[in-house]
Amino acid sequence: MSATTEYVSDDGEITLLVTNTVIDDWQFLKQDKKEKAEAFGVLIGGQNHDASQFWIKACTTPLAKDKSTRTSFYLKDTRHQKFVDKHFKESNGTSGYLGTWHSHPEPIPIPSHIDLKDWHSCCARNPDRKLIFVIVGISHFCMYHRTGKYFERICKESL
Ligand SMILES: [Zn+2]
Numbered sequence: 001m002s003a004t005t006e007y008v009s010d011d012g013e014i015t016l017l018v019t020n021t022v023i024d025d026w027q028f029l030k031q032d033k034k035e036k037a038e039a040f041g042v043l044i045g046g047q048n049h050d051a052s053q054f055w056i057k058a059c060t061t062p063l064a065k066d067k068s069t070r071t072s073f074y075l076k077d078t079r080h081q082k083f084v085d086k087h088f089k090e091s092n093g094t095s096g097y098l099g100t101w102h103s104h105p106e107p108i109p110i111p112s113h114i115d116l117k118d119w120h121s122c123c124a125r126n127p128d129r130k131l132i133f134v135i136v137g138i139s140h141f142c143m144y145h146r147t148g149k150y151f152e153r154i155c156k157e158s159l
Pocket of ligand 1: 102103104111112115135
């Protein structure tokens, strides 16, 4: 078992368990220097039956065939999906695609219109589960999920 950190939503209704290696990746890839391009990847994990508890077991990070600039990214490398498939198989289906993460070059991240549009299409493609989205800022990272038609911030945590 890998070490995990537990986060609780502001309203106390959602618990998120994040493997520390994932937080280490976010810490390492956050855009705290001008030359660092936007970082991103998929989240891999699972949730309980009523979506009150989520676990983020692993994440992917930018790969050779992806494209990114300081303020945009384009997830192109097919190995992101292969990584998800591998986790799904090895966990006997308990761990799979759970959402996406990306970085913002601002201390406390705020989702852009493009982010919200992208998240809506991720949710539409995965109607069988609740998804989690993470934006990694410089001093904090924030987690979001969709409630009805809108995205709500679950929590804001320091990095
Ligand atoms: Zn963004």
